[in-house]
Amino acid sequence: MYSTCHPAFCDIEKLGCTNALQITIAFQTYIELCEVKRFWDVQYKYNKSLDLIYLEACATKSSPLQKYIPWPAVNAISLNHIEQMQKELKSERLTLVFVEGDSTSIYYCVSAGLVKPASPEQSKEYKKRQEKKIELESEIRKNASNLYELATSVESKESQSNPELSAGD
CATH class of the missing domain: 3.40.1350.10 (Trna Endonuclease; Chain: A, domain 1)
Structure with missing residues (x-):
């Protein structure tokens, strides 16, 4: 050793x-x-x-x-x-x-013990929720850059319309 x-x-x-x-x-x-x-x-x-x-x-x-x-x-x-x-x-x-x-x-x-399996209806509902979650996550990823650009453009417009905000930075 x-x-x-x-x-x-x-x-x-x-x-x-x-x-x-x-x-x-x-x-x-x-x-x-x-x-x-x-x-x-x-x-x-x-x-x-x-x-x-x-x-x-x-x-x-x-x-x-x-x-x-x-x-x-x-x-x-x-x-x-x-x-x-x-x-x-x-x-x-x-x-x-x-x-x-x-x-x-x-x-x-x-x-310990046995767990009762999910019913076919519960399985279908779970699968639908998972698919919806994946779809929403995909949409968020697709639109992330658009949301960022929108947020930065709103911020720059606010600082242009109110010069006191940009002077305080």
């Missing part, structure tokens, strides 16, 4: 986990949550009965604390194991962070 390492990596190593891969992906997830996602109050923890390193963090300063489970993408995970983690960590909602060997990570949120 190197003579120096990131303090968080050293701390994660000292939690009690003996699995080097789990330590590495926990550190990678920690850095991603802190530096890339810029989450708040990121903490690493270890559950001895599960032999699992997990992280807790808030997406924003005022959002609730969430649990993140770093998991090697090469390892299979069963629903029973997920349920066991939810029970042991006392959380109905967990975010599994599947980490690939190339450092790619995918976040997958799991919640």
